Amino acid sequence: MxxxxxxxxxxxxxxxxxxxxxxxxxxxxxxxxxxxxxxxxxxxxxxxxxxxxxxxxxxxxxxxxxxxxxxxxxxxxxxxxxxxxxxxxxxxxxxxxxxxxxxxxxxxxxxxxxxxxxxxxxxxxxxxxxxxxxxxxxxxxxxxxxxxxxxxxxxxxxxxxxxxxxxxxxxxxxxxxxxxxxxxxxxxxxxxxxxxxxxxxxxxxxxxxxxxxxxxxxxxxxxxxxxxxxxxxxxxSYDDLTDTFNRRTFTVYAEAALDQAAKQRTPVSYLLFDIDQFKQINDTHGHHAGDLVLQNLVEQIKPYLGKDDLFVRYGGDEFGIMLPGHNEAESDELVSAIMQTVRQSAPLVAIPLTYTISVGVITVVPSPRTRLEHLYTSCDKALYRAKRNGRNGMSRSYLHVEQKAEFLV
Structure with a gap:
């Protein structure tokens, strides 16, 4: 032992x-x-x-x-x-x-x-x-x-x-x-x-x-x-200049949001907007100045958005925002606040210029047949209407009677 x-x-x-x-x-x-x-x-x-x-x-x-x-x-x-x-x-x-x-x-x-x-x-x-x-x-x-x-x-x-x-x-x-x-x-x-x-x-x-x-x-x-x-x-998934969704990623999330809203019978608002005279900014001050304007615009808009809101840069100076759960009055109020902020913003530090935006808006209670391209087409028409009306404004798109079957049950 x-x-x-x-x-x-x-x-x-x-x-x-x-x-x-x-x-x-x-x-x-x-x-x-x-x-x-x-x-x-x-x-x-x-x-x-x-x-x-x-x-x-x-x-x-x-x-x-x-x-x-x-x-x-x-x-x-x-x-x-x-x-x-x-x-x-x-x-x-x-x-x-x-x-x-x-x-x-x-x-x-x-x-x-x-x-x-x-x-x-x-x-x-x-x-x-x-x-x-x-x-x-x-x-x-x-x-x-x-x-x-x-x-x-x-x-x-x-x-x-x-x-x-x-x-x-x-x-x-x-x-x-x-x-x-x-x-x-x-x-x-x-x-x-x-x-x-x-x-x-x-x-x-x-x-x-x-x-x-x-x-x-x-x-x-x-x-x-x-x-x-x-x-x-x-x-x-993201635009590297503005840190917003790119078109492909936005489309995936936006269509899912539309499907969810259709099931719950809740409204969805969709915004399409761009910067007025953006080509002139690029031609006068250079493309770097244009990039700074795009980034500045996104920085001013993001504080107004909630965690469920979707923000996309389609390309150039064209942007879109989907607002699940926002009715017509709420989306009008949001667009007015954003446009007011952009109008009153101080000139950029690097470049002595200010800018404005034009916005097209539509609000729907989607059906299972509602598609994002439908909203885009209607909003695009409203956006160009805002441009024709002198820019620096908002135009709302309303569904015609014959279009309602595409959006509403």
């Missing part, structure tokens, strides 16, 4: 490693991860800012681990001070890269986060210079890691994030909790918090760090592929 216990103890101790073995293995793991990801992105896609941030973060973490490998053989300045600085800064860059996949850059917040990163690094350096005890260093570095991981809470709690993004955020949240617990425990000089002391926790720590390395790299690649897929769908 005693011999069996000794054998089992010997087998267990064989799994425990010295610190140099651990750091070498982790350094090699980070290096291989860095090389594989860099090679993949080099072959597949062009480098962008987010990828550069992530690769830089992995490079710094790799450098930090390799400096830690030589602790005892090189100065503590390099193996402790510089190594931990690289690891903390690398983690901060990794978090920034993760957040930039989901959110547009916010310079003030990025500056604040970098300031917090600098304070975390400064705190560790203070301990290294004035209270250079291992358990104190572990406590400060672990708490610093937890602080730097805090922004991932935003991803985890964001209902608009994809399942993969929330799953990745949850993984980083788990690392936050582990780091915070290790930091608090290390304050009491608990031996298990150190990788220098062979124990069960040392083995668990190795496996945890390797899992973190594997999952963080895998999740990041998958998140970038997910983002690329979303961008491809967006490019196929």
């Amino acid at each position: 005693e011999i069996e216990k000794i054998t089992q103890a010997g087998d267990f101790m064989a799994l425990l490693f010295d610190m140099k073995t651990i750091t070498t293995a982790l350094g090699i793991g980070y290096l291989l991860s860095l090389l594989v990801i860099a090679a993949y992105w080099r072959d597949k896609q062009k480098m962008n800012h987010v990828k550069t941030l992530f690769l830089t973060s992995k490079f710094m973490q790799t450098a930090g681990w390799f400096l830690a490998v030589f602790r005892g053989d090189i100065s503590d300045l390099l193996s402790i001070s510089v190594a931990n600085t690289f690891m903390l800064l690398g983690l901060a860059l990794e978090v920034i890269a993760l957040l930039r996949i989901q959110y547009a850059p916010n310079p003030p917040l990025v500056k604040l986060y970098l300031l917090i990163t600098a304070l975390c690094i400064a705190s560790f350096q203070y301990v290294y210079l004035f209270d250079n005890e291992e358990h104190v260093r572990i406590a400060v570095s672990s708490i610093a890691m937890a602080v730097l991981l805090l922004p991932v809470c935003r991803v985890t709690l964001d209902k608009g994030a994809s399942t993969l993004m929330r799953l990745s955020g949850s993984f980083y949240m788990l690392m936050l909790v582990i780091s915070a617990y290790r930091g608090v425990s290390a304050r009491h000089a608990t031996s298990w918090t150190s990788l220098y002391h062979p124990s069960t926790y040392q083995l668990i720590s190795i496996l945890t760090i390797y899992m973190a390395l594997l999952l963080s790299s895998t999740c990041f690649v998958l998140l970038l592929k997910e983002k690329a897929s979303r961008e491809l769908v967006r490019l196929a």
